[in-house]
Every structure is written in C-alpha cells, then in structure tokens.
Amino acid sequence: MDPEGPAFDTLLKVQFVTKAWPDIQKGVQKDEEWQNKPLEELVRKTQQIYVKRDEEKEAQLAQTLPLDFAVHNIPPGN
Numbered sequence: 001m002d003p004e005g006p007a008f009d010t011l012l013k014v015q016f017v018t019k020a021w022p023d024i025q026k027g028v029q030k031d032e033e034w035q036n037k038p039l040e041e042l043v044r045k046t047q048q049i050y051v052k053r054d055e056e057k058e059a060q061l062a063q064t065l066p067l068d069f070a071v072h073n074i075p076p077g078n
Helices: 006-018 022-029 039-071
Strands: none
Touching: 006 022, 006 039, 022 039
16 A cells, blocks of 8 residues: 555544544534545544543533542642
8 A cells, every 4th residue: 555645544533533532533523524635634633532521621620629639638739
C-alpha cells in the first residue's frame, strides 16, 4: 500500500478515530463528513475534545473538594 495514496490516508483516519477513546470517537463522528476531512483537522478536533474533557473533570473536582472538607471537618489549607 502506497503511504502517499488516498487509500492509505483513509485507512489511517479510520484507524485513528476507531482506536480513540469512546468520547473522542463520538465527538469526531458527530460530523458526518469526518472521513473527508484532512488528518490535521481530525487531530485538532480530538485535542479539543480531550481538553474539554479535562476541564470538565477539573470543574467537577473543584465542586467536590469543598464538600470533602466539610464532610470530614478538615479546614481548607491543611
């Protein structure tokens, strides 16, 4: 298979998306034309999804930490 050919490019994109985490797969596959997008655009989209997921986890952690301190009577900063 020619690594410069369109068949290789398509195979690479399909493998890239199908081997990704489920939330990244869903995010990319929301765009029905994802297979026609350049690989660079798919990588950029997956990075955006990954960063958003991390930001959501941090926000959730920030909400639960004060609760942990209150439940265990731990003063913040200790």
